[in-house]
Amino acid sequence: xxxxxxxxxxWALAIVLPVVSLLSMTVGTVSISFGDLFAADSSQTANxxxxxxxxxxxxxRILLAICVGAVLASTGAVMQGLFRNPLADPSLIGVxxxxxxxxxxxxxxxxxxxxxxxxxxxxxxxxxxxxxxxxATLLVYRLATSxxxxxxxxxxxxxxxxxxxxxxxNSLLTYFSDNDMLRQISLWQMGNLSGASWTKVSIMAxxxxxxxxxxxKDSHALNALLLxxxxxxxxxxxxxxxxxxxxxxxxxxxxxxxxxxxxxxxxGLIIPxxxxxxxxxDHRWLIPASALAGATLLVFADSLARVVVVPAELPxxxxxxxLGAPFFVALLLQQRKQV
Amino acid sequence: MTMLADNISLxxxxxxxxxxxxxxxxxxxxxxxxxxxxxxxxxxxxxxxGEMEPSKGTVSFNQQPLSQWSLEQKAQMLAVLPQHTLLxxxxxxxxxxxxxxxxxxxxxxxxAQIVAExxxxxxxxxxxxxxxxxxxxxxxxxxxxxxxxxxxxxxxELGEQFLVLDEPTSAFDLSHQKLTLDIVRNLADRGVxxxxxxxxxxxxxxxxxxxVVFNGGVIEAVGSPEEVLTEQLIDKVFGVKSIIASHPxxxxxxxxx
Numbered sequence: 386x387x388x389x390x391x392x393x394x395x396w397a398l399a400i401v402l403p404v405v406s407l408l409s410m411t412v413g414t415v416s417i418s419f420g421d422l423f424a425a426d427s428s429q430t431a432n433x434x435x436x437x438x439x440x441x442x443x444x445x446r447i448l449l450a451i452c453v454g455a456v457l458a459s460t461g462a463v464m465q466g467l468f469r470n471p472l473a474d475p476s477l478i479g480v481x482x483x484x485x486x487x488x489x490x491x492x493x494x495x496x497x498x499x500x501x502x503x504x505x506x507x508x509x510x511x512x513x514x515x516x517x518x519x520x521a522t523l524l525v526y527r528l529a530t531s532x533x534x535x536x537x538x539x540x541x542x543x544x545x546x547x548x549x550x551x552x553x554x555n556s557l558l559t560y561f562s563d564n565d566m567l568r569q570i571s572l573w574q575m576g577n578l579s580g581a582s583w584t585k586v587s588i589m590a591x592x593x594x595x596x597x598x599x600x601x602k603d604s605h606a607l608n609a610l611l612l613x614x615x616x617x618x619x620x621x622x623x624x625x626x627x628x629x630x631x632x633x634x635x636x637x638x639x640x641x642x643x644x645x646x647x648x649x650x651x652x653g654l655i656i657p658x659x660x661x662x663x664x665x666x667d668h669r670w671l672i673p674a675s676a677l678a679g680a681t682l683l684v685f686a687d688s689l690a691r692v693v694v695v696p697a698e699l700p701x702x703x704x705x706x707x708l709g710a711p712f713f714v715a716l717l718l719q720q721r722k723q724v
Numbered sequence: 725m726t727m728l729a730d731n732i733s734l735x736x737x738x739x740x741x742x743x744x745x746x747x748x749x750x751x752x753x754x755x756x757x758x759x760x761x762x763x764x765x766x767x768x769x770x771x772x773x774g775e776m777e778p779s780k781g782t783v784s785f786n787q788q789p790l791s792q793w794s795l796e797q798k799a800q801m802l803a804v805l806p807q808h809t810l811l812x813x814x815x816x817x818x819x820x821x822x823x824x825x826x827x828x829x830x831x832x833x834x835x836a837q838i839v840a841e842x843x844x845x846x847x848x849x850x851x852x853x854x855x856x857x858x859x860x861x862x863x864x865x866x867x868x869x870x871x872x873x874x875x876x877x878x879x880x881e882l883g884e885q886f887l888v889l890d891e892p893t894s895a896f897d898l899s900h901q902k903l904t905l906d907i908v909r910n911l912a913d914r915g916v917x918x919x920x921x922x923x924x925x926x927x928x929x930x931x932x933x934x935x936v937v938f939n940g941g942v943i944e945a946v947g948s949p950e951e952v953l954t955e956q957l958i959d960k961v962f963g964v965k966s967i968i969a970s971h972p973x974x975x976x977x978x979x980x981x
Contacts, residue, residue: 469810469812469813471812471813608819608823608826609823609826611811612809612820612823613809613810613811615806616804618774618795619775619798619802619803620827620875621795621796621797621798621800621826621827622795622826623795665814665815665816665819666814666815667819
């Protein structure tokens with residue numbers, strides 16, 4: 386497959402993302418023209434309702450989509466590099482399945498009080514999801530780490546085992562739920578950005594910036610790791626330290642994403658894959674390009690989610706898969722033709 | 725300046741892989757390790773490169789215990805070419821070779837030049853922009869050889885440099901076997917210490933200063949090819965009847981089976 390220039394793709398995405406975000410500001414149940422957009426920004430005379438919709442609802446939601454998309458896609462790129470497996474995704478380390486149990490537990494245990502128990506303006510569900518995700522990752526990591534280091538294969542298997550246990554616990558919790566809880570659980574599992582608030586945005590943005598500031602330091606190490614662990618060590622990479630650092634950062638990033646936006650699938654698995662097909666596996670470019678592409682996809686999917694069934698809206702997670710998967714299949718077909 | 729393994733034993737899951745092995749690899753010399761499959765050759769390489777801790781004995785590198793060098797320092801002095809490298813991601817050849825420059829801070833311009841020269845040296849310039857995943861076995865191995873050569877391309881101020889090769893010629897055709905041995909010889913002349921595991925006794929005889937013969941986890945013989953390669957030894961170690969002749973041109977021993 387012929388490659389695109391890596392720098393070119395990053396620049397193109399850096400232009401596309403703001404454009405898509407700006408367009409996204411105008412769409413929704415209430416459609417707002419570009420004229421109103423700039424009027425609301427610059428003058429006091431603007432309609433109060435429009436200004437509320439833009440700055441209290443849409444803007445935080447778009448920013449949340451950008452951060453969640455960027456974190457899911459960049460952690461996906463990192464995990465695929467670390468596991469030397471293009472089919473790896475952040476959920477492999479147990480974070481998503483653990484978060485799912487945490488969230489369900491909170492929904493079922495808290496029953497009807499779910500929205501009253503707020504911590505830092507976050508729901509109990511979010512806190513439960515984050516804790517569940519982190520505990521599961523820790524468990525997977527501990528299972529795979531012995532005196533001689535962390536075995537990637539054991540980690541994959543442990544992730545599968547933990548996911549199976551989490552799946553069973555989840556089923557158990559759904560079994561004991563009433564109709565209202567069931568709906569909440571399944572909506573949460575579809576992934577949704579509709580609850581965006583400035584509190585959520587600031588937490589998510591902090592985490593996203595932290596990850597995107599720290600990942601580039603390990604780009605070379607990830608490139609070397611693609612050769613194999615002992616080859617990477619012979620190139621001077623402290624493999625164990627890199628693994629530990631990247632797994633902790635991924636658990637943190639994905640944990641917060643899942644806590645704030647539910648299970649938005651697909652982005653972490655397939656965005657890095659598509660970007661790799663386009664520009665090659667060099668992590669110095671793969672990580673930033675994936676982050677930008679993930680952010681763009683999620684903003685786009687979320688905009689569609691707001692308009693396809695007006696006046697209601699769809700959970701975002703449904704659309705990320707519906708949009709991304711056919712594109713991915715098209716890429717695979719094209720690649721098959723060229724081999 | 726040497727790589728020194730002193731009285732090494734290695735036990736792994738109840739097996740004695742190495743028993744009281746001592747070996748010295750000098751800078752500027754080519755040391756070839758030969759022996760039957762499973763004799764402990766690769767295990768010894770793993771121990772002297774720090775990949776495995778010996779159960780007993782010590783390994784020193786440039787007059788310091790190996791473990792006292794940091795990973796970065798070690799990577800600037802020691803390059804290791806494994807028997808197989810499982811790289812499933814579509815790097816191009818020059819990207820793979822550029823990985824060999826990770827331990828060095830020489831800047832991208834210099835690195836690109838070294839990468840191009842290393843590929844040229846292993847007769848793989850034409851592969852530069854090709855994807856590693858689409859190359860033949862021999863092409864892959866040549867690109868990996870270029871990668872480890874790029875890693876020790878320039879002398880290092882920390883100490884003498886060493887290159888460890890595990891069956892470097894196994895995937896190569898005749899001309900690339902010869903090319904590899906010429907490269908190894910030139911490196912040694914530049915002062916690099918080379919250790920390689922090799923199966924072809926005649927290739928070993930042609931290029932090695934020192935020959936180490938392994939058998940069942942112990943060293944059977946050490947010395948120059950002339951001293952070591954005898955009909956009795958080959959019969960004892962490999963169980964093969966042979967005739968030792970002298971190469972008509974190089975005068976090195978020639979094993980005919």
